[in-house]
Amino acid sequence: MARVALDLMGGDGAPEVVADAVAALDLDALDIDLVLVGPPTLAGELLSARGIDLDAHPRLTVLSASCGVPMVGDPLSYVRTNPNVSVLIAAGAVGAGAVDAWVSVGHSGAAVTAAVLSCGRVTGMSRPALAVVLPATLGPVVLVDVGAAPEASANVLTQFAMAGWCYATALGIPDPAVGLLNIGSETGKGDALRLAADTLMQDRLPALGVRYTGSVEGHDVAAGARAQVVVTDGFTGNVLLKGIEGAVGWAAHQMALAYGDPKPARAVVAGTATGDFAAGMLLGVNGITVIGHGAGRPNEIAACVRLAARAARTDLIGLTQRTFSALMQRTR
Amino acid sequence: MARVALDLMGGDGAPEVVADAVAALDLDALDIDLVLVGPPTLAGELLSARGIDLDAHPRLTVLSASCGVPMVGDPLSYVRTNPNVSVLIAAGAVGAGAVDAWVSVGHSGAAVTAAVLSCGRVTGMSRPALAVVLPATLGPVVLVDVGAAPEASANVLTQFAMAGWCYATALGIPDPAVGLLNIGSETGKGDALRLAADTLMQDRLPALGVRYTGSVEGHDVAAGARAQVVVTDGFTGNVLLKGIEGAVGWAAHQMALAYGDPKPARAVVAGTATGDFAAGMLLGVNGITVIGHGAGRPNEIAACVRLAARAARTDLIGLTQRTFSALMQRTR
Numbered sequence: 001m002a003r004v005a006l007d008l009m010g011g012d013g014a015p016e017v018v019a020d021a022v023a024a025l026d027l028d029a030l031d032i033d034l035v036l037v038g039p040p041t042l043a044g045e046l047l048s049a050r051g052i053d054l055d056a057h058p059r060l061t062v063l064s065a066s067c068g069v070p071m072v073g074d075p076l077s078y079v080r081t082n083p084n085v086s087v088l089i090a091a092g093a094v095g096a097g098a099v100d101a102w103v104s105v106g107h108s109g110a111a112v113t114a115a116v117l118s119c120g121r122v123t124g125m126s127r128p129a130l131a132v133v134l135p136a137t138l139g140p141v142v143l144v145d146v147g148a149a150p151e152a153s154a155n156v157l158t159q160f161a162m163a164g165w166c167y168a169t170a171l172g173i174p175d176p177a178v179g180l181l182n183i184g185s186e187t188g189k190g191d192a193l194r195l196a197a198d199t200l201m202q203d204r205l206p207a208l209g210v211r212y213t214g215s216v217e218g219h220d221v222a223a224g225a226r227a228q229v230v231v232t233d234g235f236t237g238n239v240l241l242k243g244i245e246g247a248v249g250w251a252a253h254q255m256a257l258a259y260g261d262p263k264p265a266r267a268v269v270a271g272t273a274t275g276d277f278a279a280g281m282l283l284g285v286n287g288i289t290v291i292g293h294g295a296g297r298p299n300e301i302a303a304c305v306r307l308a309a310r311a312a313r314t315d316l317i318g319l320t321q322r323t324f325s326a327l328m329q330r331t332r
Numbered sequence: 333m334a335r336v337a338l339d340l341m342g343g344d345g346a347p348e349v350v351a352d353a354v355a356a357l358d359l360d361a362l363d364i365d366l367v368l369v370g371p372p373t374l375a376g377e378l379l380s381a382r383g384i385d386l387d388a389h390p391r392l393t394v395l396s397a398s399c400g401v402p403m404v405g406d407p408l409s410y411v412r413t414n415p416n417v418s419v420l421i422a423a424g425a426v427g428a429g430a431v432d433a434w435v436s437v438g439h440s441g442a443a444v445t446a447a448v449l450s451c452g453r454v455t456g457m458s459r460p461a462l463a464v465v466l467p468a469t470l471g472p473v474v475l476v477d478v479g480a481a482p483e484a485s486a487n488v489l490t491q492f493a494m495a496g497w498c499y500a501t502a503l504g505i506p507d508p509a510v511g512l513l514n515i516g517s518e519t520g521k522g523d524a525l526r527l528a529a530d531t532l533m534q535d536r537l538p539a540l541g542v543r544y545t546g547s548v549e550g551h552d553v554a555a556g557a558r559a560q561v562v563v564t565d566g567f568t569g570n571v572l573l574k575g576i577e578g579a580v581g582w583a584a585h586q587m588a589l590a591y592g593d594p595k596p597a598r599a600v601v602a603g604t605a606t607g608d609f610a611a612g613m614l615l616g617v618n619g620i621t622v623i624g625h626g627a628g629r630p631n632e633i634a635a636c637v638r639l640a641a642r643a644a645r646t647d648l649i650g651l652t653q654r655t656f657s658a659l660m661q662r663t664r
Contacts, residue, residue, distance in 0.1 A: 137582050147515055150523040183479055183570040191482040191567050218574025222582040235523050236568050238515040242550025243572045244579040250469050250554040251583035251600065258596035259587075268586045 001031050002309035003099040008038030008046075009068025009086040010106020011301070012294045018105070019046035021301035027059035032309045035099055037063045037090040063098075065089035068106060075110040080117070087111050091118035094287035100312035101288035103279075103304045105296045111289065112148055112282060119287030122163075122317075124324035128284040129160045130234070130291060131167050132241060135272060136224025142168045142176070143221060143230050146280060147238035154196035157231055158204055159324075163283035164229040165210045166323050170316040178205060179216030179227030181236060189215060193233070201231075208326055248272060279304040281311060283320065288312050333363050334641035335431040340370030340378075341400025341418040342438020344627045350437070351378035353633035359391035364641045367431055369395045369422040397421040400438060407442040412449070419443050423450035426619035432644035433620035435611075435636045437628045443621065444480055444614060451619030454495075454649075456656035460616040461492045462566070462623060463499050464573060467604060468556025474500045474508070475553060475562050478612060479570035486528035489563055490536055491656075495615035496561040497542045498655050502648040510537060511548030511559030513568060521547060525565070533563075540658055580604060611636040613643060615652065620644050 006022070008015045015038060027034055036043050043062045044054045054060060065086035069075045079085055087110055090102040095118040104111045112128055121128065129145035144164035149156060161178045168176035180198055182190040187198070198215060205212040213227050220226045222244060232240070252269045256262035282289035288311045292304040338354070340347045347370060359366055368375050375394045376386045386392060397418035401407045411417055419442055422434040427450040436443040444460055453460065461477035476496035481488060493510045500508035512530055514522040519530070530547060537544040545559050552558045554576060564572070584601045588594035614621035620643045624636040 135582075137585055150515060181571060183482060183567055194567075218571040218576075219578030219581070221575055222578030232571070235515055235526075236571055239513060239550040239564075239568055239572055240575045243553055243575050244550075246551030246554030247576040247579035248583045249551070250467075251580050251587070253469055254600045255583070255587040255591075255597060258600050259591050259593075261591075264590035265587060268583065268590050 001033060002101065002312040003033045003035065004305055004308045004312070005035040005037050005063060005090040005093045005099045005102040006305060007068070007086045007090050007102070007104035007106055008036050008043055009065065010104040010111070011296060014068060014106065015042060015046055017296070017298055018301060019050060020298035021305070022047065022060070023050040023052060024298050024302045025305060030306060030309060032305065033059050034305065035061050035063050035093065037065050037086045037093070039066065040064050063089055063093055069110040071107060075107040076113050079110045079113045087114035088118060091115050091287065091289065094289070095119045101290065101308035103290045103292065103308050105292035105294055105301055105304065107294070108147065108280070108291050111291045115282055115285045115287060115289040119285045119289070122284050122286055122320050122324050124328045125159050125163060125284035126156055128282050129163055130280040131164055131283050132280050133171065134221060134244070136222055138224040139228065140171065140173060141221055141224045141228055141230055142171070143237055143241060144283065145232065145234040145237050146241045147234045148282070149234040150238070151235070152193070152233040154193060154200045157193070157197040157233065158200045159284070161201055161205060161212070161229065161231045162208065162210060162323055162327065163320060164231055166320040167281055167283055167316060168229045170311055170314040170319055172314070173228050175211060176228035177211045177213045177226070178229040178231060179213050179220065181221070181230050181232035182215035182217065185215045185217060187214070204327065207330055208323060279307045281307070286317060286321070288316060333365060334433065334644040335365045335367065336637050336640045336644070337367040337369050337395060337422040337425045337431045337434040338637060339400070339418045339422050339434070339436035339438055340368050340375055341397065342436040342443070343633070346400060346438065347374060347378055349628070349630055350633060351382060352630035353637070354379065354392070355382040355384060356630050356634045357637060362638060362641060364637065365391050366637065367393050367395050367425065369397050369418045369425070371398065372396050395421055395425060401442040403439060407439045408445050411442045411445045419446035420450060423447050423619065423621065426621070427451040433622065433640035435622040435624065435640050437624035437626055437633055437636065439626070440479065440612070440623050443623045447614055447617045447619060447621040451617045451621070454616050454618055454652050454656050456660045457491050457495060457616035458488055460614050461495055462612040463496055463615050464612050465503065466553060466576065468554055470556040471560065472503065472505060473553055473556045473560055473562055474503070475569055475573060476615065477564065477566040477569050478573045479566045480614070481566040483567070484525070484565040486525060486532045489525070489529040489565065490532045491616070493533055493537060493544070493561065493563045494540065494542060494655055494659065495652060496563055498652040499613055499615055499648060500561045502643055502646040502651055504646070505560050507543060508560035509543045509545045509558070510561040510563060511545050511552065513553070513562050513564035514547035514549065517547045517549060519546070536659065539662060540655060611639045613639070618649060618653070620648060
């Protein structure tokens, strides 16, 4: 059993789309206890309209929060000054051990802030990173960071490598190889940041039992042949992730024309949005935090909940804490 | 008529693959005079084996060069110290006005060095940039830089924006909009480099008649809706370009499975490699320089030659020089 808190108030289509996601989830089959975080009366009404009796449901409860994060103004300072906002209540439930994980598809910066404030950072991790799982040709690839840290140092990239390795391991990828995203696979390629990060990763990762394969290139991310964890700064990772999404959309459009039938192409694109691909896992905080697309549809939000439960069952946080603890002992 | 020099000695499959490309080109129909750059005896033998009589061909000549750039060691210093290397002879022919453009699919850094040494930089352009044309859903998009300048300043990115705008204009894209590749389209998004570049582009580009649309995101590159010229540093651009290539390959694989027939999917992928997509245009040097994939097949190399001829006919260099001259007068 996994206990997952879901932010009712976050996302472009909240709260209706989030309620649709709840209705789409078979909590019994998934063995998930779901805690909806938002105004209780609103939650009851939304679920009732979808044929769900909140009071009688054995798997579904509500944790009261007064509001969501407004998308206008300064969402981060709003989180810091409004203790009753849904992301703080949800992340706080994880921090207090009342639930095992939480999910939001609202403002991602606000969710990161709430997670850091309520759960704290993993000791040894300077800043959190957002990781996604991409359905590469030869098996899933973890890409980290996709936007939490647009500017990163070699030390931060090395931490991201370790956190990404923990995530891949928790996902069940055996002995995942870590690659540094670069513009060539030969030694000596890349900008100053990549050169420094390559040296640091060569020095630190093998001693922790993390297999480091050196530099990988953009095409390796979709192939999945050379590394199962691809590490980069949040600027490059965000551009690459969105670029891949755009390219898959372009290809689907071209394929629909080439084959004269759009349906299979649409199914391939839809499949990428409902697997693990839909969800960002925030790494480096002491609580499982899943951040999905703001424009996520109900089945995409449901995929985020499933991923959160999966990470809770495989003890992502414990593995991350032990890995960083080993690093701290070595570099002390 | 356009006169194009082609490096016989560059590329993974050189010189055989380059000779295959020559055999694949209908120079009469294209109205191209082709100058093959390499050892004359070798050139004659390779063409003879493909049924082409070099001495009798009205469109085909050879310019003597002793060798290509070795892929081992230090290719850049090899170029600087070997005046008879094919890239220097080919670029030199452009610099001297003997031909209008040159093409190499060999070591790209060596080709950039040869172009700068032999043709010189455009006044006002601090360093050259490599641009590609992507077949976006709503029409072609110029992406610049894809690897010539892994580290760039705001000033350099603004120069890349201008050079990319000139290239898009020379390609016949009417009133191309320029966008800065970023991790969000709202003002204030991005790292320090993007914030500074956004301010500088807002200040400089409109005064030169260049339409600047602000920040665009990774998915906009494959969509082509918001900008026809997308500007970024060479690190991000290289990762994104290869990421898009990888994603299209992944999608083609998935589509082949979904449709139960790989042929149309393969045709879509092959189409991206033989259009303008195959070739990088080096911007900011005073001579048309096309740099293709080292692993390019004959039809991809032939596409590079066609693109070089097209840029020569539309006076890419003259337009670039006039645009930078206007900038220099304004900022003096």
